[in-house]
Amino acid sequence: MKRSIKDYVIIGLKGMAMGAADVVPGVSGGTIAFISGIYEELLQSISSVNLGVLKTLKNDGLATAWKQVNGNFLAALLLGVAISVASLAKLISWLLEAHPVLLWSFFFGLVLASVLYIGKQIERWNVASVVLMLVGAVLAYYITTLNPMVSENSSPLFLFLAGALAICAMILPGISGSFILVLLGAYKAILAAVNQRDLFTIAVVGLGAIVGLLSFSRILKWLFAHYKNYTLAVLTGFILGSLNKIWPWKKVLTYRTNSHGEQVPFNELSISPFSFEGDPQLFAAIGLAVVGFGLILLLEKLAVEKS
Numbered sequence: 001m002k003r004s005i006k007d008y009v010i011i012g013l014k015g016m017a018m019g020a021a022d023v024v025p026g027v028s029g030g031t032i033a034f035i036s037g038i039y040e041e042l043l044q045s046i047s048s049v050n051l052g053v054l055k056t057l058k059n060d061g062l063a064t065a066w067k068q069v070n071g072n073f074l075a076a077l078l079l080g081v082a083i084s085v086a087s088l089a090k091l092i093s094w095l096l097e098a099h100p101v102l103l104w105s106f107f108f109g110l111v112l113a114s115v116l117y118i119g120k121q122i123e124r125w126n127v128a129s130v131v132l133m134l135v136g137a138v139l140a141y142y143i144t145t146l147n148p149m150v151s152e153n154s155s156p157l158f159l160f161l162a163g164a165l166a167i168c169a170m171i172l173p174g175i176s177g178s179f180i181l182v183l184l185g186a187y188k189a190i191l192a193a194v195n196q197r198d199l200f201t202i203a204v205v206g207l208g209a210i211v212g213l214l215s216f217s218r219i220l221k222w223l224f225a226h227y228k229n230y231t232l233a234v235l236t237g238f239i240l241g242s243l244n245k246i247w248p249w250k251k252v253l254t255y256r257t258n259s260h261g262e263q264v265p266f267n268e269l270s271i272s273p274f275s276f277e278g279d280p281q282l283f284a285a286i287g288l289a290v291v292g293f294g295l296i297l298l299l300e301k302l303a304v305e306k307s
Helices: 005-023 029-035 039-047 051-060 062-068 071-098 100-119 127-145 156-171 177-184 187-195 199-226 228-246 282-306
Strands: 250-257 263-270
Touching (some): 039 199, 051 062, 071 100, 156 187
16 A cells, blocks of 8 residues: 555554543543554554564565565554653643543543444444444443452563553553553552663563564454454444443542552542532533544544545
């Protein structure tokens, strides 16, 4: 596929959107990849990174190996993710503290529209598709209601597995990788390792993430190739069930102390905006949810016009 500089800039912007989503605990970058139309290419590109690339590199040179792994696409996307995380992390963290209801409302509308968008990709609905969608929805909802582990585990094997599971969640539309780390009780240990520049721990988690990414992308690629409708049905249900995690109005049940010694919500319960303690900001929240919903419809319309 021959692309222009403009095409790669757009891919970079999509990477920035993925990075911004991944910063928010509960929103998956995989969801953004799907609704922006690059999900299957992303899976294809990641799964093409294997030992065969080393053979190609040795026999045919760097240019051929780079083309084999769709290097330009991955480089533009990862650059966008990196820029977003570096530039927007503080802003989104501030919004989560200062205006949580409004931020969650925007993402709720965006992800809700994503359910409709992905559901429309299913070419043929039948009993099996409906059942799989319901199973995906129930499973995702159940995951969002789990209590995070209180005890922290910092053993290398555990952190390796945590990295592998988190990266799988990151490319799977629905639950975010950071939320999985919180559930496993590994978030604090990994965050501390980054802050303290613990290269050994970072390397262990990174290796786990690489193994998980390369393995899971192949599984998803195979499922899309052989059972695309059923896979889309499960993903539709999974995103639908995950909406509980990003419901704007929450009641905090318990708190935990983060790495900065601050008290932050640990376990939350979704409640009605009319039962919310404080200003529910109902009209502003609905407005931002509509904006998020409309943004997905606009992206879909632009994609249809382009095709």
